[in-house]
Amino acid sequence: MLQWLSDWTRNRAQRVVLNGVSSSWVDVLSSVVQGSVLGPVLFIVFINDIDLEIHDPHIKMFKYADDSKLGRPIRSESDAAALQSALDNIVRWSDRWGMDIHPMKTQVIHFGFNNRRHAYTMNNLKIAEVSSAKDLGVIVSESCKPSEHVSETVRKANGILAQLNRTIVSRDKDIVTRLYKVFVRPIIESAVPAWCPWERQDINALEKVQRRATRLIPSIGKLEYDERLKICKLTTLEERRRRRDVLEVFKMINGFTNIDVSSFFRFCSQHHDAATRSVTNKLLVPEKCHLDIRKYFFTNRIVKHWNELPLEI
Secondary structure, X not given: OHHHHHXXXXXXEEOOEEOOEEOOOEEOOOOOOOOOOHHHHHHHHHXXXXXXXXXXXXXEEEEEOOEEEEEOOOOOHHHHHHHHHHHHHHHHHHHHOOOOOOHHHOEEOOOOOOOOOOOOEEOOEEOEEOOEEEEOOEEXXXXXXXXXXXXXXXXXXXXXXXXXXXXXXOOOHXXXXXXXXXXXXXXXHOOHHHHOOOOHHHHHHHHHHHHHHHHOOOOOOOOOHHHHHHHHOOOOHHHHHHHHHHHHHHHHHOOOOOOOHHHOOOEHHHOOOOOOHHHHOOOEOOOOOOOHHHHOOHHHXXXXXXXXXXXXX
16 A cells, blocks of 8 residues: 555656646656645645644644644743744754745734734744634634624625626526525535624624525515515524524534533533432533623533523423
8 A cells, every 4th residue: 555655656747838838847756646536635644743843732733734723822931932942843844844834824813912922933034923814714813703704704695696696587586595595605604603793793794695685586675684584484694503503512412523522511410419400401501701702602602592492402
């Protein structure tokens, strides 16, 4: 198997073709064939040992294909020096294995109100500081508020909706509803448990997309929004987000995921052994929060909705 994989990567060449004009062939000395089935697997194997370059137990590294993130709590100059040392080790690892990390494509986000915002370098070049960055399709801001991501999501969804409005001829209720469900709503709800909005302006901005979609049906365009939803057999996006959160809790509690439930939730059964309703029904204990960021985080915002579910559900 190893010899077969090694042979697959040898004696490969590449060239560039532009407007029918071809460049000369050049040997490919590294990397794997782009778009191949084995490419992602071999890349994961290739970078799997990058964690070994990090010796500080407080530094966490998260890898997803070629998108890697490094983080550490920074409370002093020594903490910042430890993070910079880890960055230097990773740069040396990339140089050793012929896979340079581009400093201009690397960014730093500082979280926390009392963050001293230390500067970090890579290959003696300062890493750019940004207030927000896209992580696996979700825009993460230093304030941890989803407003920027909501704005971008609404812009994309409205763009797709405008294309549908220009191109489709039929305005039949079933056709418009199906097109909306296939092409627009997935954009609005992609990874929504990670960025669920809590400010009314963001909630309304998302809801306006669905309002606009239901108005594309001439026969019901002038009706109230609630009536249009009933006719189209839709629910508000806010209700769908709440339902999705509850379903996620159900899967976590009943072992349908690989997530450690104890690191997310506290149960009433952990406080006493009496066979009360709260214990037998696996009710959750809310966490005391001072900041909205923590208050509306997944593990806290879901407690009230989960505990209010009827017994039969």
